[in-house]
Amino acid sequence: TDAFDTEQLLECMGQLKRALPVNVPIYDFKNHRRCSERFRKVNASDVIILEGILVFHDQRVRNLMDMKIFVDTDADIRLARRIRRDTVERGRDVSSVLDQYGRFVKPAFDDFVLPSKKYADVIIPRGGDNHVAIDLIVQHIRTKLGMHDLCKVFRNVFVVQSTFQVKLIIFID
Template sequence: SHCKIFSADADVRLARRIRRDTVDKGRDIGAVLDQYSKFVKPAFDDFILPTKKYADIIIPRGGDNHVAIDLIVQHIRTKLGQNDLCKIYPNLYVIQSTFQIRGMHTLIRDSLTTKHDFVFYSDRLIRLVVEHGLGHLPFTEKQVITPTG
């Protein structure tokens, strides 16, 4: 189960934008406010704010809401503490660990592996992943008659 979080304090967003654009980009504060009121705020209202209704958690006061942040951290720690991710995510399928797969992982992660070998083993591993994934797609059997000759 995914947890969708919505946190968007308008004052914090504007303050961060002003600080970033004036300090990092050297822009005039008037130009920053003009751009914000003409483009940024209307775009937020049209595209971001409507997604609030899909949120599982809405955090009032954003990062200053320590109770909400602590609850989210505890939720994440609980999820990470569960060993069987397939129980958490029913659409997650894990490929059985074999000597071949562990060997390819070892070679791919080795900083001394050549580019050629990295590409070769990555390609081989991704083929196994795709093949495994395709095996979980719904299908119906069909009989195909091909011309002989």
């Protein structure tokens, strides 16, 4: 975890959650280092998607998330995508990709990424091919945004967080 700048991530996410734009550092995968002179400007938004294979590792990062999604993809598909990406986009040869995968990537996945699945609110099997799960998540986000918009339009409206007790009260009345 020393390779990750969690403090920088927390700072960026904090600014975005306060509706402030941020300059996110860009990582150069060919040279294996952060570009000190280049940044990606990210503007504030009602929906922030934070993506990364180790994004659930730090509890402080997890606490910033309203919904935690683990996209579960078959190991063969993950390897095929890595080979394609690393050879085409990063100029590596297949032999070095397979060596790195066997020595570092697969063991790290088993030791760190897979156990983080327990922190997910939603697990999507079959990855991006699972259109039903994706549609449900999109609908959930749209519903939350609708509540947010309602509070913007009517300043005296407060949306109460849904809990078992609140649902029970609603059904009793």
